[in-house]
Amino acid sequence: MSTDQELAGRLALVTGAGRGIGEAVVHALAGHGARVLATDLHTEGLAAAVAGRYDGRVTARELDVTDAEAVEELVAETEDTLGPLDIAVNVAGILRGSSVAELTDEDWAATFAVNTNGVFHVSRAASRRMAERGRGSIVTVASNAAGIPRTNMAAYASSKAAAVMFTKCLGLEVASRGVRCNTVSPGSTLTDMQRGMWAAGGPGNEEAGARSVLEGDAASYRTGIPLGRIADPSDVADAVAFLVSDRARHITMHDLYVDGGATLRA
Template sequence: MSAGLTGRLALVTGAGRGIGAAVVAALAEEGARVVATDLDPAGVEALAATHGGQVTARPLDVTDTDAVEALVDETEKRHGPLDIAVNVAGILRSSDVVDLTDEAWEQTFAVNAGGVLHVSRAAARRMTARGSGSIVTVASNAAGIPRAGLAAYAASKAAAVMFTKCLGLEVAARGVRCNTVSPGSTLTDMQRALWTDDAEASVRRVVEGDLAAHRTGIPLGRIAEPADVADAVVFLVSDRARHITMHDLYVDGGATLRA
Protein backbone atom coordinates (compact mmCIF):
# COMPACT_ATOMS: atom_id res chain seq x y z
CA MET A 1 0.00 0.00 0.00
CA SER A 2 1.37 3.40 -1.00
CA ALA A 3 2.21 5.90 1.73
CA GLY A 4 0.78 8.67 -0.45
CA LEU A 5 3.64 11.16 -0.20
CA THR A 6 3.56 12.41 -3.78
CA GLY A 7 4.42 16.08 -3.97
CA ARG A 8 5.30 16.49 -0.31
CA LEU A 9 8.55 18.16 0.67
CA ALA A 10 10.89 16.49 3.16
CA LEU A 11 14.14 17.49 4.84
CA VAL A 12 16.41 14.66 6.00
CA THR A 13 19.61 15.12 8.03
CA GLY A 14 22.48 12.63 8.17
CA ALA A 15 21.44 11.51 4.69
CA GLY A 16 24.84 10.73 3.24
CA ARG A 17 24.85 7.05 4.11
CA GLY A 18 23.26 4.30 6.19
CA ILE A 19 19.82 4.92 7.63
CA GLY A 20 19.67 8.51 6.40
CA ALA A 21 20.34 7.50 2.80
CA ALA A 22 17.74 4.74 3.08
CA VAL A 23 15.17 7.23 4.40
CA VAL A 24 15.81 9.55 1.46
CA ALA A 25 15.43 6.70 -1.02
CA ALA A 26 12.23 5.45 0.61
CA LEU A 27 10.65 8.91 0.70
CA ALA A 28 11.57 9.52 -2.92
CA GLU A 29 10.13 6.17 -3.94
CA GLU A 30 6.84 7.24 -2.35
CA GLY A 31 6.81 10.41 -4.44
CA ALA A 32 8.18 12.96 -1.97
CA ARG A 33 10.64 15.66 -2.93
CA VAL A 34 13.59 15.48 -0.57
CA VAL A 35 16.27 17.91 0.54
CA ALA A 36 19.02 15.53 1.66
CA THR A 37 21.61 17.02 4.01
CA ASP A 38 24.83 15.84 5.55
CA LEU A 39 28.01 17.29 6.99
CA ASP A 40 29.88 15.45 4.20
CA PRO A 41 28.24 16.46 0.91
CA ALA A 42 29.62 13.56 -1.16
CA GLY A 43 27.02 11.01 -0.09
CA VAL A 44 24.00 13.28 -0.59
CA GLU A 45 25.31 14.44 -3.94
CA ALA A 46 25.45 10.80 -5.05
CA LEU A 47 21.86 10.33 -3.84
CA ALA A 48 20.70 13.37 -5.77
CA ALA A 49 22.38 12.09 -8.92
CA THR A 50 20.44 8.83 -8.76
CA HIS A 51 17.00 10.36 -8.19
CA GLY A 52 16.60 12.58 -11.23
CA GLY A 53 15.82 15.96 -9.71
CA GLN A 54 13.61 14.56 -6.96
CA VAL A 55 16.40 14.82 -4.39
CA THR A 56 18.36 18.02 -3.69
CA ALA A 57 21.71 17.69 -1.93
CA ARG A 58 22.78 20.30 0.61
CA PRO A 59 25.66 20.34 3.12
CA LEU A 60 24.60 20.95 6.72
CA ASP A 61 26.16 20.97 10.17
CA VAL A 62 23.21 20.32 12.47
CA THR A 63 25.12 21.68 15.46
CA ASP A 64 25.13 25.15 13.85
CA THR A 65 21.84 26.87 14.74
CA ASP A 66 22.26 29.65 12.19
CA ALA A 67 23.11 27.21 9.41
CA VAL A 68 20.02 25.13 10.16
CA GLU A 69 17.73 28.16 10.16
CA ALA A 70 19.26 29.41 6.92
CA LEU A 71 18.86 26.04 5.21
CA VAL A 72 15.24 25.59 6.26
CA ASP A 73 14.47 29.14 5.12
CA GLU A 74 16.21 28.56 1.79
CA THR A 75 14.42 25.22 1.35
CA GLU A 76 10.99 26.80 1.74
CA LYS A 77 11.82 29.71 -0.55
CA ARG A 78 13.10 27.43 -3.31
CA HIS A 79 10.90 24.38 -2.97
CA GLY A 80 7.79 25.39 -1.04
CA PRO A 81 6.34 24.54 2.39
CA LEU A 82 8.13 21.86 4.35
CA ASP A 83 5.83 18.93 5.13
CA ILE A 84 8.27 16.46 6.69
CA ALA A 85 11.48 16.70 8.74
CA VAL A 86 13.51 13.62 9.66
CA ASN A 87 16.40 13.81 12.12
CA VAL A 88 18.92 11.08 11.35
CA ALA A 89 22.28 12.81 11.86
CA GLY A 90 24.14 11.19 14.73
CA ILE A 91 27.55 10.18 16.03
CA LEU A 92 28.78 7.50 18.40
CA ARG A 93 31.75 7.75 20.75
CA SER A 94 32.23 4.38 22.44
CA SER A 95 33.89 4.48 25.86
CA ASP A 96 33.47 3.28 29.42
CA VAL A 97 32.29 6.16 31.57
CA VAL A 98 35.50 6.26 33.64
CA ASP A 99 37.45 6.90 30.43
CA LEU A 100 34.88 9.15 28.75
CA THR A 101 36.23 12.61 27.96
CA ASP A 102 34.27 15.84 28.31
CA GLU A 103 34.91 16.50 24.64
CA ALA A 104 33.39 13.18 23.53
CA TRP A 105 30.34 13.76 25.75
CA GLU A 106 29.82 17.30 24.46
CA GLN A 107 30.30 16.33 20.80
CA THR A 108 27.81 13.49 21.15
CA PHE A 109 25.16 15.70 22.71
CA ALA A 110 25.82 18.53 20.25
CA VAL A 111 24.89 16.30 17.31
CA ASN A 112 22.49 13.72 18.73
CA ALA A 113 20.44 16.07 20.93
CA GLY A 114 21.39 19.59 19.88
CA GLY A 115 20.99 18.81 16.19
CA VAL A 116 17.51 17.41 16.84
CA LEU A 117 16.60 20.62 18.68
CA HIS A 118 17.87 22.90 15.93
CA VAL A 119 16.20 21.10 13.02
CA SER A 120 12.94 20.27 14.81
CA ARG A 121 12.56 23.80 16.15
CA ALA A 122 13.11 25.37 12.75
CA ALA A 123 10.66 22.98 11.09
CA ALA A 124 8.03 23.23 13.84
CA ARG A 125 7.93 27.02 13.71
CA ARG A 126 6.89 26.88 10.09
CA MET A 127 4.68 23.80 10.27
CA THR A 128 2.61 25.10 13.19
CA ALA A 129 1.97 28.36 11.35
CA ARG A 130 0.42 26.32 8.53
CA GLY A 131 -1.36 23.80 10.76
CA SER A 132 0.25 20.62 9.41
CA GLY A 133 3.48 18.66 9.30
CA SER A 134 5.33 15.63 10.60
CA ILE A 135 8.66 15.40 12.41
CA VAL A 136 10.44 12.10 13.04
CA THR A 137 13.62 11.62 15.05
CA VAL A 138 15.68 8.49 14.52
CA ALA A 139 16.92 7.64 18.00
CA SER A 140 18.11 4.23 19.25
CA ASN A 141 16.94 1.37 21.42
CA ALA A 142 19.99 2.25 23.55
CA ALA A 143 17.85 5.15 24.82
CA GLY A 144 15.65 2.65 26.64
CA ILE A 145 18.06 0.04 27.96
CA PRO A 146 21.57 0.38 29.42
CA ARG A 147 24.50 -0.47 27.13
CA ALA A 148 28.05 -0.89 28.42
CA GLY A 149 30.44 1.47 26.70
CA LEU A 150 27.66 3.59 25.17
CA ALA A 151 26.72 5.95 28.00
CA ALA A 152 27.13 9.18 26.04
CA TYR A 153 25.34 7.81 22.99
CA ALA A 154 22.50 6.28 25.00
CA ALA A 155 22.01 9.40 27.12
CA SER A 156 21.98 11.67 24.08
CA LYS A 157 19.45 9.48 22.29
CA ALA A 158 17.25 9.35 25.40
CA ALA A 159 17.35 13.15 25.44
CA ALA A 160 16.35 13.24 21.78
CA VAL A 161 13.41 10.90 22.40
CA MET A 162 12.01 12.91 25.29
CA PHE A 163 12.61 16.20 23.50
CA THR A 164 10.63 14.94 20.50
CA LYS A 165 7.77 13.78 22.74
CA CYS A 166 7.64 17.15 24.52
CA LEU A 167 7.64 18.96 21.20
CA GLY A 168 4.87 16.67 20.01
CA LEU A 169 2.75 17.61 23.00
CA GLU A 170 3.28 21.32 22.41
CA VAL A 171 2.42 21.30 18.70
CA ALA A 172 -0.30 18.65 18.56
CA ALA A 173 -3.15 21.17 18.76
CA ARG A 174 -1.68 22.93 15.73
CA GLY A 175 -1.71 19.88 13.50
CA VAL A 176 1.92 18.76 13.74
CA ARG A 177 2.85 15.20 14.69
CA CYS A 178 6.20 14.27 16.30
CA ASN A 179 7.41 10.69 16.66
CA THR A 180 10.61 8.74 17.12
CA VAL A 181 11.93 5.56 15.55
CA SER A 182 14.40 3.64 17.71
CA PRO A 183 16.49 1.11 15.79
CA GLY A 184 18.55 -1.62 17.31
CA SER A 185 21.67 -3.03 15.66
CA THR A 186 21.54 -2.07 11.99
CA LEU A 187 24.01 -2.77 9.19
CA THR A 188 25.59 0.67 8.98
CA ASP A 189 29.11 2.05 9.22
CA MET A 190 28.36 3.02 12.83
CA GLN A 191 27.54 -0.59 13.68
CA ARG A 192 30.58 -1.95 11.87
CA ALA A 193 32.84 0.45 13.79
CA LEU A 194 31.91 -1.45 16.98
CA TRP A 195 33.03 -4.80 15.59
CA THR A 196 36.37 -6.11 16.76
CA ASP A 197 36.73 -9.17 14.53
CA ASP A 198 35.48 -10.48 11.18
CA ALA A 199 31.99 -9.54 10.03
CA GLU A 200 30.46 -13.02 10.29
CA ALA A 201 31.60 -13.49 13.88
CA SER A 202 30.50 -9.98 14.83
CA VAL A 203 27.03 -10.46 13.36
CA ARG A 204 26.68 -13.78 15.17
CA ARG A 205 27.71 -12.19 18.48
CA VAL A 206 25.15 -9.40 18.08
CA VAL A 207 22.34 -11.76 17.12
CA GLU A 208 23.12 -14.27 19.88
CA GLY A 209 23.74 -11.66 22.58
CA ASP A 210 26.58 -11.29 25.05
CA LEU A 211 26.03 -12.45 28.63
CA ALA A 212 29.30 -10.93 29.82
CA ALA A 213 28.17 -7.51 28.58
CA HIS A 214 24.61 -8.03 29.89
CA ARG A 215 23.33 -7.66 26.35
CA THR A 216 20.36 -9.57 24.99
CA GLY A 217 20.42 -10.99 21.50
CA ILE A 218 17.93 -10.36 18.70
CA PRO A 219 14.93 -12.71 18.95
CA LEU A 220 14.12 -12.35 15.24
CA GLY A 221 17.58 -13.70 14.47
CA ARG A 222 18.87 -10.99 12.14
CA ILE A 223 20.45 -7.56 12.19
CA ALA A 224 18.28 -4.86 10.65
CA GLU A 225 19.02 -3.31 7.30
CA PRO A 226 18.70 0.48 6.89
CA ALA A 227 15.59 -0.04 4.76
CA ASP A 228 13.80 -1.63 7.74
CA VAL A 229 14.20 1.60 9.67
CA ALA A 230 13.33 3.74 6.65
CA ASP A 231 10.03 1.88 6.20
CA ALA A 232 9.06 2.78 9.77
CA VAL A 233 9.89 6.44 9.12
CA VAL A 234 7.81 6.49 5.94
CA PHE A 235 4.84 5.05 7.78
CA LEU A 236 5.04 7.61 10.59
CA VAL A 237 5.22 10.61 8.24
CA SER A 238 2.35 9.36 6.11
CA ASP A 239 -1.38 9.91 6.55
CA ARG A 240 -1.67 6.25 7.51
CA ALA A 241 -0.22 7.37 10.87
CA ARG A 242 -2.38 10.47 11.09
CA HIS A 243 -3.55 9.65 14.63
CA ILE A 244 -0.09 8.77 15.96
CA THR A 245 2.05 11.31 17.76
CA MET A 246 4.55 11.25 20.66
CA HIS A 247 5.16 7.57 19.87
CA ASP A 248 8.51 5.76 20.07
CA LEU A 249 8.57 2.90 17.55
CA TYR A 250 11.25 0.29 18.27
CA VAL A 251 12.70 -1.41 15.19
CA ASP A 252 15.12 -3.81 16.84
CA GLY A 253 13.89 -7.34 16.21
CA GLY A 254 12.88 -7.59 19.87
CA ALA A 255 16.44 -7.01 21.11
CA THR A 256 15.47 -4.96 24.14
CA LEU A 257 12.52 -7.21 25.00
CA ARG A 258 10.82 -3.77 24.97
CA ALA A 259 12.25 -3.06 28.44
Protein backbone atom coordinates (compact mmCIF):
# COMPACT_ATOMS: atom_id res chain seq x y z
CA MET A 1 0.00 0.00 0.00
CA SER A 2 1.28 3.44 -0.89
CA THR A 3 2.10 5.89 1.86
CA ASP A 4 2.11 9.05 -0.29
CA GLN A 5 -0.84 11.42 -0.29
CA GLU A 6 -0.98 12.57 -3.90
CA LEU A 7 -4.76 12.07 -3.99
CA ALA A 8 -5.45 13.71 -0.63
CA GLY A 9 -8.56 15.86 -0.64
CA ARG A 10 -10.12 14.06 -3.62
CA LEU A 11 -13.30 12.03 -3.63
CA ALA A 12 -13.54 8.87 -5.73
CA LEU A 13 -16.43 6.60 -6.68
CA VAL A 14 -15.49 2.98 -7.40
CA THR A 15 -17.91 0.35 -8.70
CA GLY A 16 -17.44 -3.39 -8.32
CA ALA A 17 -15.46 -2.65 -5.17
CA GLY A 18 -16.36 -5.75 -3.16
CA ARG A 19 -13.58 -7.98 -4.41
CA GLY A 20 -10.84 -8.51 -6.96
CA ILE A 21 -9.68 -5.54 -8.99
CA GLY A 22 -12.35 -3.23 -7.59
CA GLU A 23 -11.28 -3.91 -4.02
CA ALA A 24 -7.64 -3.36 -4.99
CA VAL A 25 -8.56 -0.02 -6.61
CA VAL A 26 -10.26 1.11 -3.39
CA HIS A 27 -7.14 0.27 -1.41
CA ALA A 28 -4.86 1.96 -3.94
CA LEU A 29 -6.84 5.21 -4.05
CA ALA A 30 -7.36 5.35 -0.29
CA GLY A 31 -3.70 4.50 0.20
CA HIS A 32 -2.84 7.58 -1.85
CA GLY A 33 -5.01 9.71 0.43
CA ALA A 34 -8.33 9.85 -1.41
CA ARG A 35 -11.74 9.51 0.17
CA VAL A 36 -13.55 6.65 -1.55
CA LEU A 37 -17.19 5.74 -2.01
CA ALA A 38 -16.85 2.00 -2.58
CA THR A 39 -19.91 0.47 -4.25
CA ASP A 40 -20.97 -3.02 -5.17
CA LEU A 41 -24.12 -5.01 -5.75
CA HIS A 42 -23.11 -7.38 -2.95
CA THR A 43 -22.42 -5.37 0.19
CA GLU A 44 -21.33 -8.27 2.40
CA GLY A 45 -17.90 -8.59 0.80
CA LEU A 46 -17.69 -4.85 0.35
CA ALA A 47 -18.13 -4.08 4.05
CA ALA A 48 -15.50 -6.64 4.96
CA ALA A 49 -13.08 -5.21 2.41
CA VAL A 50 -13.09 -1.71 3.87
CA ALA A 51 -14.09 -2.19 7.51
CA GLY A 52 -11.95 -0.24 9.94
CA ARG A 53 -9.41 0.91 7.37
CA TYR A 54 -8.15 4.29 6.21
CA ASP A 55 -9.48 6.30 9.17
CA GLY A 56 -13.02 6.34 7.89
CA ARG A 57 -12.10 7.70 4.45
CA VAL A 58 -13.81 4.74 2.75
CA THR A 59 -17.61 4.54 2.70
CA ALA A 60 -19.36 1.38 1.48
CA ARG A 61 -22.67 1.55 -0.38
CA GLU A 62 -24.80 -0.89 -2.34
CA LEU A 63 -25.22 -0.04 -6.02
CA ASP A 64 -26.61 -1.83 -9.07
CA VAL A 65 -24.90 -0.15 -12.01
CA THR A 66 -27.53 -1.50 -14.41
CA ASP A 67 -30.13 0.73 -12.72
CA ALA A 68 -29.69 4.19 -14.25
CA GLU A 69 -31.99 5.86 -11.73
CA ALA A 70 -30.17 4.31 -8.77
CA VAL A 71 -26.83 5.47 -10.16
CA GLU A 72 -28.03 9.03 -10.64
CA GLU A 73 -29.54 9.12 -7.16
CA LEU A 74 -26.38 7.83 -5.49
CA VAL A 75 -24.12 10.25 -7.33
CA ALA A 76 -26.42 13.16 -6.45
CA GLU A 77 -26.59 12.07 -2.81
CA THR A 78 -22.83 11.62 -2.68
CA GLU A 79 -22.18 15.14 -3.91
CA ASP A 80 -24.69 16.52 -1.41
CA THR A 81 -23.22 14.68 1.56
CA LEU A 82 -19.56 13.94 0.83
CA GLY A 83 -18.68 16.63 -1.69
CA PRO A 84 -17.90 16.88 -5.39
CA LEU A 85 -16.62 13.80 -7.18
CA ASP A 86 -13.10 14.14 -8.52
CA ILE A 87 -12.66 10.54 -9.67
CA ALA A 88 -14.91 7.77 -10.98
CA VAL A 89 -13.65 4.25 -11.66
CA ASN A 90 -15.80 1.70 -13.47
CA VAL A 91 -14.79 -1.78 -12.37
CA ALA A 92 -18.09 -3.67 -12.03
CA GLY A 93 -18.23 -6.47 -14.58
CA ILE A 94 -19.41 -10.00 -15.25
CA LEU A 95 -18.23 -12.82 -17.47
CA ARG A 96 -20.49 -15.48 -18.98
CA GLY A 97 -18.36 -17.65 -21.20
CA SER A 98 -19.92 -19.57 -24.05
CA SER A 99 -19.54 -20.21 -27.74
CA VAL A 100 -21.73 -17.93 -29.82
CA ALA A 101 -23.83 -20.89 -30.94
CA GLU A 102 -24.72 -21.67 -27.32
CA LEU A 103 -24.87 -18.10 -26.02
CA THR A 104 -28.33 -17.25 -24.71
CA ASP A 105 -30.13 -13.97 -25.19
CA GLU A 106 -30.22 -13.61 -21.41
CA ASP A 107 -26.46 -13.98 -20.99
CA TRP A 108 -25.76 -11.57 -23.85
CA ALA A 109 -28.12 -8.95 -22.41
CA ALA A 110 -26.88 -9.39 -18.83
CA THR A 111 -23.26 -9.00 -19.92
CA PHE A 112 -23.93 -5.74 -21.74
CA ALA A 113 -26.20 -4.50 -18.93
CA VAL A 114 -23.29 -4.54 -16.48
CA ASN A 115 -20.15 -4.18 -18.59
CA THR A 116 -21.39 -1.54 -21.01
CA ASN A 117 -24.62 0.04 -19.77
CA GLY A 118 -23.23 0.25 -16.25
CA VAL A 119 -20.19 2.15 -17.51
CA PHE A 120 -22.51 4.49 -19.40
CA HIS A 121 -24.74 5.15 -16.37
CA VAL A 122 -21.89 5.90 -13.97
CA SER A 123 -19.77 7.87 -16.43
CA ARG A 124 -22.72 9.99 -17.57
CA ALA A 125 -23.71 10.90 -14.02
CA ALA A 126 -20.14 11.68 -12.98
CA SER A 127 -19.00 13.48 -16.13
CA ARG A 128 -21.95 15.88 -16.15
CA ARG A 129 -20.93 17.21 -12.78
CA MET A 130 -17.19 17.11 -13.40
CA ALA A 131 -17.54 19.07 -16.65
CA GLU A 132 -19.50 21.80 -14.89
CA ARG A 133 -16.63 22.21 -12.44
CA GLY A 134 -13.92 21.98 -15.09
CA ARG A 135 -12.04 19.06 -13.58
CA GLY A 136 -12.22 15.31 -13.00
CA SER A 137 -10.95 11.92 -14.08
CA ILE A 138 -12.85 8.81 -15.17
CA VAL A 139 -11.22 5.41 -15.64
CA THR A 140 -12.96 2.34 -17.03
CA VAL A 141 -11.44 -1.05 -16.30
CA ALA A 142 -11.98 -2.97 -19.53
CA SER A 143 -10.06 -6.04 -20.74
CA ASN A 144 -7.40 -6.96 -23.26
CA ALA A 145 -10.12 -9.21 -24.70
CA ALA A 146 -11.62 -6.00 -26.11
CA GLY A 147 -8.74 -5.75 -28.56
CA ILE A 148 -8.16 -9.32 -29.70
CA PRO A 149 -10.62 -12.12 -30.59
CA ARG A 150 -11.13 -14.81 -27.95
CA THR A 151 -13.02 -18.08 -28.21
CA ASN A 152 -16.01 -18.55 -25.90
CA MET A 153 -15.87 -14.89 -24.84
CA ALA A 154 -17.83 -13.10 -27.57
CA ALA A 155 -20.27 -11.37 -25.21
CA TYR A 156 -17.60 -10.34 -22.71
CA ALA A 157 -15.11 -9.14 -25.31
CA SER A 158 -17.77 -7.23 -27.24
CA SER A 159 -19.12 -5.54 -24.12
CA LYS A 160 -15.64 -4.48 -23.07
CA ALA A 161 -14.80 -3.20 -26.56
CA ALA A 162 -17.96 -1.09 -26.45
CA ALA A 163 -16.99 0.24 -23.02
CA VAL A 164 -13.53 1.22 -24.30
CA MET A 165 -14.88 3.13 -27.28
CA PHE A 166 -17.59 4.77 -25.18
CA THR A 167 -14.97 6.00 -22.71
CA LYS A 168 -12.82 7.40 -25.52
CA CYS A 169 -15.79 9.19 -27.09
CA LEU A 170 -16.75 10.64 -23.73
CA GLY A 171 -13.16 11.72 -23.23
CA LEU A 172 -13.22 13.61 -26.51
CA GLU A 173 -16.45 15.38 -25.57
CA VAL A 174 -15.29 16.56 -22.15
CA ALA A 175 -11.59 17.16 -22.74
CA SER A 176 -12.05 20.88 -23.35
CA ARG A 177 -13.79 21.10 -19.98
CA GLY A 178 -10.92 19.64 -18.00
CA VAL A 179 -12.16 16.06 -17.61
CA ARG A 180 -9.90 13.15 -18.55
CA CYS A 181 -11.28 9.71 -19.52
CA ASN A 182 -9.04 6.66 -19.88
CA THR A 183 -9.28 2.88 -19.82
CA VAL A 184 -7.14 0.20 -18.26
CA SER A 185 -7.27 -3.17 -20.01
CA PRO A 186 -6.02 -6.05 -17.87
CA GLY A 187 -5.15 -9.49 -19.10
CA SER A 188 -5.45 -12.58 -16.93
CA THR A 189 -5.54 -11.41 -13.32
CA LEU A 190 -5.73 -13.56 -10.20
CA THR A 191 -9.33 -12.81 -9.21
CA ASP A 192 -12.43 -14.87 -8.43
CA MET A 193 -13.50 -14.39 -12.05
CA GLN A 194 -10.25 -15.94 -13.28
CA ARG A 195 -10.44 -18.80 -10.79
CA GLY A 196 -14.03 -19.42 -11.86
CA MET A 197 -12.90 -19.88 -15.45
CA TRP A 198 -10.35 -22.46 -14.33
CA ALA A 199 -12.87 -24.22 -12.07
CA ALA A 200 -15.17 -24.69 -15.06
CA GLY A 201 -12.66 -27.22 -16.33
CA GLY A 202 -13.34 -29.48 -13.36
CA PRO A 203 -11.85 -30.21 -9.91
CA GLY A 204 -8.15 -29.63 -9.60
CA ASN A 205 -7.99 -27.67 -12.83
CA GLU A 206 -6.55 -24.46 -11.34
CA GLU A 207 -2.92 -25.48 -11.78
CA ALA A 208 -3.53 -26.60 -15.36
CA GLY A 209 -5.52 -23.44 -16.06
CA ALA A 210 -2.75 -21.21 -14.76
CA ARG A 211 -0.17 -23.07 -16.81
CA SER A 212 -2.28 -22.70 -19.94
CA VAL A 213 -2.57 -18.96 -19.38
CA LEU A 214 1.17 -18.56 -18.90
CA GLU A 215 2.23 -20.82 -21.77
CA GLY A 216 -0.60 -20.12 -24.21
CA ASP A 217 -3.02 -22.48 -25.89
CA ALA A 218 -2.73 -23.03 -29.62
CA ALA A 219 -6.08 -24.84 -29.75
CA SER A 220 -7.89 -21.70 -28.59
CA TYR A 221 -5.62 -19.31 -30.54
CA ARG A 222 -4.34 -17.78 -27.36
CA THR A 223 -0.82 -16.50 -26.77
CA GLY A 224 0.89 -16.89 -23.42
CA ILE A 225 2.16 -14.14 -21.14
CA PRO A 226 5.69 -13.01 -22.14
CA LEU A 227 6.46 -11.68 -18.66
CA GLY A 228 5.74 -15.13 -17.24
CA ARG A 229 3.36 -14.19 -14.46
CA ILE A 230 -0.36 -13.70 -13.94
CA ALA A 231 -1.26 -10.21 -12.78
CA ASP A 232 -2.23 -9.45 -9.21
CA PRO A 233 -5.22 -7.10 -8.80
CA SER A 234 -2.85 -4.51 -7.34
CA ASP A 235 -1.01 -4.34 -10.68
CA VAL A 236 -4.21 -3.10 -12.30
CA ALA A 237 -5.08 -0.84 -9.37
CA ASP A 238 -1.69 0.88 -9.55
CA ALA A 239 -2.33 1.69 -13.21
CA VAL A 240 -5.71 3.19 -12.27
CA ALA A 241 -4.14 5.24 -9.47
CA PHE A 242 -1.59 6.63 -11.90
CA LEU A 243 -4.19 7.62 -14.50
CA VAL A 244 -6.34 9.53 -12.01
CA SER A 245 -3.34 11.36 -10.56
CA ASP A 246 -1.76 14.62 -11.67
CA ARG A 247 1.15 12.60 -13.02
CA ALA A 248 -1.20 11.68 -15.88
CA ARG A 249 -2.60 15.18 -16.31
CA HIS A 250 -1.85 15.19 -20.06
CA ILE A 251 -3.23 11.72 -20.75
CA THR A 252 -6.78 11.20 -21.94
CA MET A 253 -8.60 8.79 -24.29
CA HIS A 254 -5.78 6.31 -23.66
CA ASP A 255 -6.18 2.53 -23.33
CA LEU A 256 -3.47 1.18 -21.03
CA TYR A 257 -2.90 -2.57 -21.39
CA VAL A 258 -1.80 -4.31 -18.19
CA ASP A 259 -1.41 -7.86 -19.46
CA GLY A 260 2.27 -8.77 -19.31
CA GLY A 261 2.44 -8.54 -23.10
CA ALA A 262 -0.15 -11.31 -23.60
CA THR A 263 -1.85 -9.72 -26.60
CA LEU A 264 1.45 -8.71 -28.19
CA ARG A 265 -0.40 -5.36 -28.32
CA ALA A 266 -2.38 -6.55 -31.34
